[in-house]
Amino acid sequence: MNVRNGGLLVLAVVLVVGSVLIGSRHEGARFTGSDGQAMAAVAAIRPDYQPWFGLIWEPPPEIASGLFALQAALGAGVLGYYLGFKRGQARGRRNRADAGD
Amino acid sequence: MHIAEGFLPPLHAAAWTAVALPFVAVSAWRVNRLMRDQPQVKLLLAASGAFAFVISALKLPSATGSCSHATGTGLGAILFGPSVMALLGTIVLAFQALLLAHGGITTLGANVVSMAIVGPWVAYGLLRGARRLNAPLAASVFLATMLGDLATYAMTAGQLALAFPDPASGIAGSFVKFVGVFAPTQLPLAVIEGLLTVVIVNFLREYSGDELQILKFPSQTVAVEARS
Numbered sequence: 638m639n640v641r642n643g644g645l646l647v648l649a650v651v652l653v654v655g656s657v658l659i660g661s662r663h664e665g666a667r668f669t670g671s672d673g674q675a676m677a678a679v680a681a682i683r684p685d686y687q688p689w690f691g692l693i694w695e696p697p698p699e700i701a702s703g704l705f706a707l708q709a710a711l712g713a714g715v716l717g718y719y720l721g722f723k724r725g726q727a728r729g730r731r732n733r734a735d736a737g738d
Numbered sequence: 739m740h741i742a743e744g745f746l747p748p749l750h751a752a753a754w755t756a757v758a759l760p761f762v763a764v765s766a767w768r769v770n771r772l773m774r775d776q777p778q779v780k781l782l783l784a785a786s787g788a789f790a791f792v793i794s795a796l797k798l799p800s801a802t803g804s805c806s807h808a809t810g811t812g813l814g815a816i817l818f819g820p821s822v823m824a825l826l827g828t829i830v831l832a833f834q835a836l837l838l839a840h841g842g843i844t845t846l847g848a849n850v851v852s853m854a855i856v857g858p859w860v861a862y863g864l865l866r867g868a869r870r871l872n873a874p875l876a877a878s879v880f881l882a883t884m885l886g887d888l889a890t891y892a893m894t895a896g897q898l899a900l901a902f903p904d905p906a907s908g909i910a911g912s913f914v915k916f917v918g919v920f921a922p923t924q925l926p927l928a929v930i931e932g933l934l935t936v937v938i939v940n941f942l943r944e945y946s947g948d949e950l951q952i953l954k955f956p957s958q959t960v961a962v963e964a965r966s
Binding site for chain 1: 739740741742743744745747748781782784785787788789790791792793795796797798799800801802803804805806833834836837838839840842843844894895898902903904905912915916919920923924926929930933934936937940941942944945946
């Protein structure tokens with residue numbers, strides 16, 4: 638199980654690294670977001686379209702990167718807590734079962 | 739799949755919000771009931787939400803030389819059922835719209851429909867179908883969550899196409915255009931989402947047999963749990 642999970646994680650990392658390497662060879666590749674490209678496509682289809690509502694608040698770039706990190710950290714923190722908790726719980730159960738033998 | 743703030747005409751924005759609202763309301767009710775009736779799975783629910791939180795925060799590079807992000811809503815959908823994910827996905831999208839200038843308030847409804855409703859339902863439906871065909875669980879989970887991720891982006895392309903039909907080729911032509919923007923970037927990311935979801939599900943089947951049993955999710959550790 639753990640070996641298989643390790644393999645899957647390695648495969649995911651290979652995909653990410655491979656994507657960067659292949660993507661970097663594209664002419665003018667700047668790894669812009671596909672969301673932004675879609676909004677550019679909107680402008681291409683309807684050049685006269687103006688967004689009718691602006692962002693209520695836009696974080697300055699430095700703060701935005703911090704907030705993105707915060708979002709990832711909160712998610713990874715809770716997820717990691719759960720995974721560690723369950724592993725410890727299973728180990729505790731096994732140890733108790735061994736002691737009872 | 740985040741449609742930027744103001745990028746859907748008012749009528750479309752209102753319509754998608756109206757579509758999303760009942761799903762989110764039912765979802766809130768379902769989550770509430772789940773917490774009350776099955777408090778043992780609370781932590782797993784939090785972990786599923788956290789998975790979507792972290793995965794949708796990571797902008798991953800793609801072989802096309804652009805970036806996008808996975809959705810992470812497939813995991814919770816296959817564990818808890820798709821209706822539960824509408825609320826969790828809305829929380830993620832609201833966080834990004836309010837604090838990260840990612841998406842927006844006027845487009846929140848549309849983004850909720852694609853990421854928190856369509857994606858989860860597709861993932862859930864595909865897993866159910868694959869289980870009925872007795873397909874191996876890991877492969878089923880991979881395909882279901884990968885295609886759920888792609889379905890989210892297909893939905894976004896559809897929403898944009900409806901709002902911005904191509905002058906020459908109409909809604910269909912516009913849809914093809916938007917799919918062309920998203921699909922090449924999203925395909926490898928959807929594969930990554932599928933892989934990571936399988937990793938989590940493998941872990942759960944080994945260590946969280948008790949919770950999976952409550953959720954009636956196929957687990958391999960039930961026998962071990964019963965013995966100890």
